[in-house]
Amino acid sequence: MPSPQDRRRREWVDKIPTVHVGNKSIERTLKRSYDDLGALRIEDPAHPERVVVAAGAPWFMTLFGRDSLLASQMALPVDPSLALGTLQTLADRQGKTVDPLTEEEPGKILHEVRLDVSSALSLGGKSTYFGSIDATPLFVIVLGAVSRWGFAADTIQALLPHADRALSWIRDYGDKDGDGFVEYERLNERGLINQGWKDSWDGINFADGSLAEPPIALCEVQAYVYAAYIARAWMAYEAGDVSLAAELTERAERLKQQFNERFWLPERGYYAIALDSKKRPVDACASNMGHCLWCGIVDTDKAPFVAERLMSPEMFSGWGVRTLASNMGAYNPVSYHNGSVWPHDNAIIAAGLIRYGFVAEAQQIATALLEAAEPSFGRLPELFCGFSRKQVGKPVPYPTACSPQAWAATSPIHLITSLMGYSAHVSLGSLWMDPALPKSFGDLHIANAPMGQGRITIDVIGDSTTVRGLPESMTFHRGHRPWMTDLVEHAQAHSKERQDD
Template identity: 80%
Template sequence: MAGWNADTAAGPLGTGAVTLVAGSSFCISLANGDIHPEHPHGVFVLDTRILSGWRLTINGQPLEPLGAETKEPYRALFAARAPRLDGYADSPLIVERLRQVGAGIQEQLTVRNYSVKPAECVISLRIEADFADLFEVKEARIQRRWEETRQTDSDTLTIRALWQEVRKSVVIQAPGADIAPEGLTYRVSVPARGQWSTVLTVAPGVEGTSPEASFGHPEGEGLSPRDWRHREWVAKIPVLQMGNRSIERTLRRSYDDLGALRIEDPEHPERVVVAAGAPWFMTLFGRDSLWASEMALPVDPSLALGTLQTLADHQGTVVDPMTEEEPGKILHEVRLDVSTGLALGGKSAYYGSVDATPLFVSVLGAVSRWGFAKETIAALLPHADRALDWIRDYGDKDGDGFVEYQRLNDQGLINQGWKDSWDGVNFADGRMAEPPIALCEVQAYVYSAYLARAWMAYDAGDAALADGLADQAAQLKKRFNEQFWMPEHGYYAIALDRDKRPVDACASNMGHCLWFGWWMRTRPRRC
């Protein structure tokens, strides 16, 4: 994979597409609730699309969308109209689909008849499952073709698939439906000014469990696990009241969005970490997760601690050119169940990030001041020291005192800072910077990492280590201001290229330097 660009971006989601997320599971559909395989739609669980087609018709007609309301990040209500067969625009039949995402989806389907006469309806749902992994869908390159078998039971349809030695399955539960291999059908008479309703559940096939197991009461009585989790999150959020209601609404939406990005470490379910973003990046990223969790410290410090602990578990131990893993390095991205070579590095974890490693130490320094037990922080200090070893042994590739990056294989990310698109680092005249590239903000992160580890050493009574790290930070700051400051422009270079030339484009990267107190009151004069 060559990195994020126009060639690898997902295709259009469709007008009014709705995205729901719950942990690492998510669902993308059209505004009427349908899922179409020709779009990057679907229900995704553990980075696998378990449902690629979910198209509802009434009397053979697709639904006309009227509106969709996202009630919670994981639940939405879709309202649509069933077209009349006689061609008239008015229709007495309104369809509501209340959908909740969990380990799959649960959908309460309701047909309301506003006519004075009963309505005879054939309600059909066509179902498809291609078990594509997330990268195949995102890049619109479905490479694998699974051997599929379908089994019907009294009220369930089970789709099983085999590719090489990988087996996957999905179970669709539809009480009272006529089940066929291609989908399901209800033949109902909706009473005049009345309604008809049923509940459909879709979940990965797991022996010994029911598809309904991860959802609450199907009729909406009681709370689902996601409702409880959302309620606990809301309860711990600081309540702010101010005269500007617009800011209040923005903050509430931000809290909801951040809550929706919380995912669990599969190896340690008690840990909650921050995913990078919905929908395609509902997984742990080094840089993104660290930044988000540090900014959320006033709301929930445990997010940062969980993120640090999980990243520490995945810290690099060997040199692997394909995944760009190196001893002490913090990963760029980890995926849960990706089984194609489209994943970065071809494996579940990819380490092509130059900034996550110093950020790890910097965030640990911040977390150490939020009241966690000393032994909890002490357990992470060896990982911080290994991260500093990586800065010294692998990060500074040419010994000039700055941390640079250059991908180790032609499939990795070309740019490995927070602007990691292939054309993210260039000169003011448009020329691309050639690697190895030393980004300005990465040097600021390293400076912060030295100071953070020095603070923790002081706290532990190790003055010698603390003084040494503080001295390294001061030297780096001085050297940076000598080589990155461009007096003719009045701002820092975004980077130094392979020939140590300042890359003079004006970008937001330099703002990170201000965040860490990186500027010097008296600027050095360049010869």
């Protein structure tokens, strides 16, 4: 007789979309992503109905704030309930007090719930560590995304106080020196030295290879904060709270202006990876700025320079964008964060490039990364080494990479849906698609895809896109969904018109 866990996994497989792609290698990779995502699902024993995404096997079969949030957001088109369960579980464990040992602070979202393997990998561990600078704004971003996927209004409403506490943490604890930027410095000698996604001890460095000293304000963290303000502002507009929406929009606009003034390096044509303890730009050329494109904090006139730099021979290995350019002092193709290639990093960069209109560059990244999965039978690992494709015939594995790993498993999904321009906003009654899939991918057929309370079928054949089974309350639009910034600007203008009347 199958175990309850096996039964639940089969039930999950039955409810996720089926996908067929003309390019059978890509189809295999997507199906492997589904399998790995299913294997990484774990439950909260206090709430068995909630399923969340573990960070990765074999080392991190536990709930991570950053990893689980990003992975579940990338998986929204496959199973929106994963993101909702992740948000609810993290909200239950949101910081309540100041504890230097665990780095807990009121409103902060945890970095990791450390679990004993003997506990059957359930979320029952007592030890929680909060040393993450980016999980808190990401929580708000993901809630904004989840709010568009048709969950009951009271379900989203119950999470809004947690989003507001997260924003209070950003103001009261994240920006300790009041300069407008969120920075980190570990609170005890056992904590992580670096607390962004590049959290190795040597992950943040200058162009000459010297290490940045904390407190450190990472470029992508400012972008996440900006996107969090915008996401919460839109949810406030939807709820009719014009005052809160206007306040958060103003904060976002002020942060964007400050960011582009302080982080941009005009003589180099890219953004600093960070500001150090002395507020000096940390001038290494790193992949982090691609996350800034994704969040929309990059000024339009600077985006072409960022795209050019990301796709330069120093950054693009042929298999993907390196974490650090090959002409930087700390570059090492076999390092964890200083020259390696991370699939999730590239999936986010590709989405950012599409946002600013650099579709061909996004196609190049997606094609390279999906080809990189072929030697490992369709599975993308957590990371691989950054050697040039001209030097090696296939990606060189990183020895201790997690495989499967959550955000690597969801990266192919994110790459495909980004190139499809696939996005929904159920409360607005709209589904958008504007496919720009490379011809080498072939035709695409997706069935049983969740949409509101129903299931839809999508066919992308050449330049033709059809959608069947869309709920009567929804309309299909050929084009790209308005970004959150667009929605907020429109709501802001509408609010001012009403005030003028």
